[in-house]
Amino acid sequence: MRAISGLWQWRHNPLRRATDLAEAWVALAALLLVLVVAPLAGAVVGGLAQDSLQESVRSQRASRHPVTATVTRELDRSPLDADPETSTGRELRTRVLADWTAPDGTPRHGPVLAGLKDPHKGDHFTIWTDTQGHIMPRPLDSATATTHAVLAGVGAALLGIGLIESARRLIVWRMVRRRYARWDQAWARVGPDWGRAGTGS
Template sequence: MVGLWRWRRNPLRRGTDVAEGWVALTAVLLFALAAPAAGWLCGDRVDAALRETARLQAEQRHTTSATVVSRTRERPFLAYDTESATEQDTGSRVVATWRAPDGTARTGTVSTPLRAPHAGDTFTIWADGEGRHVRPPMTVEAARAHAVLAGFGLAALTVGVVEGVRRLIVWRLVQRRYERLDRAWAKAGPDWGRTGAGS
């Protein structure tokens, strides 16, 4: 705003100077208003979608008791759990049996919280409606954390896009200034410094 006010009646003002000032002001307004609004809207939409996912998972998944059959030499797969902000599959891996909701027996390799599991030990696992071993349902806190990250990510992306467009416009304005200067110099240059040339 100060720059635009100073250029208001300046005799050295060029059209590109005013345009650059307006572009900067527009970018600042977009940084202050559009980026937070985009981030908030994105976070709100993602939060609503993930809360619905968490609700469906809570309905479709249930806990059941599993019994250790034997230990396995399989190493646990340590990957970031997209459904939980904190839980990771870091326990011992065992071959275990459990019951599906229809009563059929299921067997598989699962992670157990037991420190030294032995055959016959029992522990709790999560299973879906068909009895398959699954991760615990997403928590509301994890959904909120992912929504906040998505909102901040979109806000940062918006800022980056606005700044990129601003720099592109300013670069083009500078190019236009150079083109005008080159034309003016080409017009005055051949007579520059000659006596009686009116320069």
């Protein structure tokens, strides 16, 4: 709005300098870019991120399988950090020794993190494995992927706004420096004669 009011203000003003009008046009152009280009860039980046992340979701769902594991014994009592890809993010994980069967039918045995508060021998819990039964992280879910894509789009839009505003400030700064340089040159020509009798007549 300031850019539009600046252009209107300088339309017929007799004190208007060419640089004043140029600064108002630069501000208007920056405003239009912020309103059109930045959201468009955010939408494009968000769309590309959404496509890529949803492809990762499909790939992970195809290659990772939920398998029921059985606790053979607890390895330690200290709960470890929650799995960062779980939906709640608050689930305590305890390290246990467990048996499970891979999707290809191979029996497996080893240490895993169980989502059990107080695991006992024979308790069952779900783990994620590949086809051969190797432990894998939980696959990315569609809602989380969409959230990441939206954040990527918003970040791209904000970055675009920052770049546009930085460019506007740089252009205006250079215009002001050029104006001051011209003033210095004009003062250098007039300054030595300032106040001397008979000058300017």
